[in-house]
Each structure stands twice: as C-alpha cells, then as structure tokens.
Amino acid sequence: MQQDTLSYDSLDSRPLPKWLIDQKSGVTGYQPEELVMKEDHSLEISFIVTGVFIVLLAIFITLYLNKKHKNQAS
Amino acid sequence: MKKRKFLAVILLAAFVSLACTTRVSEWVLLNSAAHQYSLIYFHKGFVSESVKKQNQKLAEGISSSNIQFKSVSRQEIAEPYYGLYYEGRFFSKYKTVDDLKGLTSSPLRKKVAAELMAGKLCVMLYLKTDNKEKDEKGLNTLHSAIESSPFGKIITVLELSRNSREEHHFASLLLNVEDDLKDIQEPMLFGIFGRFKALEPLLGRGITEENIHLMIDYFTAECSCLIKDDLPGTDILAPDQWENPQTALLNKIIDDNPSLGY
Numbered sequence: 001m002q003q004d005t006l007s008y009d010s011l012d013s014r015p016l017p018k019w020l021i022d023q024k025s026g027v028t029g030y031q032p033e034e035l036v037m038k039e040d041h042s043l044e045i046s047f048i049v050t051g052v053f054i055v056l057l058a059i060f061i062t063l064y065l066n067k068k069h070k071n072q073a074s
Numbered sequence: 075m076k077k078r079k080f081l082a083v084i085l086l087a088a089f090v091s092l093a094c095t096t097r098v099s100e101w102v103l104l105n106s107a108a109h110q111y112s113l114i115y116f117h118k119g120f121v122s123e124s125v126k127k128q129n130q131k132l133a134e135g136i137s138s139s140n141i142q143f144k145s146v147s148r149q150e151i152a153e154p155y156y157g158l159y160y161e162g163r164f165f166s167k168y169k170t171v172d173d174l175k176g177l178t179s180s181p182l183r184k185k186v187a188a189e190l191m192a193g194k195l196c197v198m199l200y201l202k203t204d205n206k207e208k209d210e211k212g213l214n215t216l217h218s219a220i221e222s223s224p225f226g227k228i229i230t231v232l233e234l235s236r237n238s239r240e241e242h243h244f245a246s247l248l249l250n251v252e253d254d255l256k257d258i259q260e261p262m263l264f265g266i267f268g269r270f271k272a273l274e275p276l277l278g279r280g281i282t283e284e285n286i287h288l289m290i291d292y293f294t295a296e297c298s299c300l301i302k303d304d305l306p307g308t309d310i311l312a313p314d315q316w317e318n319p320q321t322a323l324l325n326k327i328i329d330d331n332p333s334l335g336y
Contacts, residue, residue, distance in 0.1 A: 011260065011277075011278055012279070017273065017274035017275075019274065019289075019292055019306040020274075023288040023289075024288065
C-alpha cells in the first residue's frame with residue numbers, strides 16, 4: 001500500500017494503514033443488510049375494499065328486498 | 075442423472091459455505107499467490123560473456139522464489155547495475171552481483187515461512203531500531219497484547235534489528251513495504267501472514283494493544299469478498315514453497331470456542 005510521504009508533517013499525523021482504518025470502522029466483515037422502511041398502504045386498501053364491499057352488499061340487499069316486497073304487494 | 079445433479083448442488087453449497095467461513099489468514103495462504111518481484115540488470119548495450127554467465131547463474135539461483143530476472147539496455151546510465159522492483163515500485167539498487175547474495179532467502183525468512191506453513195495464524199515481526207528505550211516499550215506492549223489474546227498461542231513473535239547484517243535484505247524489503255518507512259527511526263510491527271505477505275506496519279506510538287488486537291482480528295476475520303478483492307500488504311521475497319501447509323491452528327480454537335469466531 002503506497003502512501004504519499006509528503007502528505008503529513010509529523011509521525012503523529014501520518015496516515016494510518018488502510019487495513020487498520022478498515023478494522024476500526026468494521027468494514028472488513030460482512031455488512032449487515034440495511035433495513036429501509038417502505039410505505040405500507042395495505043391497511044388503507046383493506047379498509048377501502050371492505051367498505052366498498054359492505055356498501056355494494058347493502059345496495060344489493062336493499063334492491064333485493066325492495067323487489068321482493070314489490071312482488072309480494074302485487 | 076437427478077441424483078448426480080443433486081450431489082453436485084450439495085457439493086457446491088458445501089464449497090460456498092466453506093469459502094465463506096475460511097479465515098483471512100488461511101484463505102490467503104491457500105489461495106493468494108505471492109506477487110512477483112523483478113530484478114533488472116541495466117546495462118549500456120554491451121554485456122560481456124563473463125557477465126552473461128554470471129547473470130545466468132544468478133537467474134537460476136533465484137528462480138525458485140517469487141522473482142524474475144530481466145536484462146535491459148539503457149544508454150543514459152553511467153554504469154551497469156541491478157534494480158529490484160515490486161509491482162512497478164523501485165525497491166533497491168545493487169552495484170555488483172555480490173551485493174545480491176542472500177537476496178531471496180535468509181535464516182529468519184526460512185523461520186517465518188516454516189511458522190506459517192506449520193499452521194500459525196501469523197508471525198508478528200518486530201523491527202527494532204537498536205534504540206533500547208524505544209524498542210523495549212513497543213516490545214512490552216506487544217508481549218502484553220499477545221498474552222491477553224485468545225489466539226496468542228498461535229502467533230509467533232520474532233525480532234529483527236533494522237541494522238542486521240545477516241538479514242539486511244529482509245530488513246530492506248520490510249522497510250520498502252511503504253515508501254517512507256526507511257526514513258522513520260521508530261520500532262515497527264509487521265504482521266506477516268499467507269505466503270509471506272507483510273501488512274503495512276504499526277510503528278512507534280501506534281504499537282498499542284488496541285491496534286495489535288485489531289491486527290489479530292483482521293487475520294481471524296471471515297474472509298469476505300471485500301478482503302479478497304483488496305488484500306493489503308506487500309509480498310516479501312522468499313522461496314516459493316507453499317505447497318501442503320498444515321491445517322490452520324486457528325480452526326481448532328474457533329471450533330472449541332465458537333464465540334471467538336464472530
């Protein structure tokens with residue numbers, strides 16, 4: 001690993017070997033997978049679908065009962 | 075046919091899992107061939123028969139090491155000389171063939187190679203300045219760190235004076251691991267592993283127990299692709315005899331104490 005001898009003024013400011021920097025920062029091992037939170041709309045979709053289903057079912061039952069009553073009345 | 079495919083898949087999976095759990099020190103010893111040095115004889119165009127014979131003998135003598143010999147004509151040079159290069163970096167200049175005696179091998183290098191082939195984790199080579207006060211401070215730190223390490227028994231500590239006559243080629247190679255080391259009059263600690271690969275050293279006040287433990291951690295780490303693709307260090311010139319090393323002693327320690335493997 002070559003290092004630029006002119007890049008430091010004293011021994012204390014001499015750059016550390018790359019392997020040591022890597023060891024200190026822990027990049028030589030396998031990196032744990034970064035967990036990224038994604039937006040989850042499944043609950044909203046579920047509510048909407050359920051609501052639409054209930055409304056449609058109510059309309060269907062209302063129409064069905066209306067038709068049944070009309071038939072019985074006639 | 076299906077059985078064969080199944081077996082192949084199992085073997086491949088076993089190989090992949092083995093590759094992932096092999097430790098850095100063992101993986102480098104088994105798989106990473108040492109880089110080649112170049113010894114170049116620079117001359118002005120005319121080479122006498124006696125020098126040709128001398129160079130042929132020299133080339134034969136060093137052929138079993140990680141070095142190749144070349145002869146190059148250059149009109150601008152004042153007189154012929156030998157130049158030692160590694161990966162395009164100039165290391166040393168030698169006026170005569172006598173100066174090259176012991177270039178590729180020496181007693182201490184044989185000892186280091188023998189330790190690596192015996193399955194040791196690494197050799198920690200302490201390069202002394204011959205300033206007693208400076209040398210002892212770093213050496214005490216080194217011994218203390220080795221004693222407190224669970225891997226201490228599989229690490230060999232060797233000492234060498236940078237002014238050693240017998241090992242002057244070895245000392246010179248170590249001082250060429252980085253461009254500026256020759257100008258730094260401080261004790262240095264080289265971690266040597268694999269096929270005689272020397273890590274960039276800890277030096278002077280950088281020889282601390284913490285840094286020594288980090289060096290040991292590097293050697294005992296699982297060999298990730300990140301490490302394989304960007305191996306640090308410089309291969310030291312030595313006889314190229316790395317066939318059939320002993321099983322890494324590290325494996326037994328980790329098998330007995332799995333918590334040390336993480």
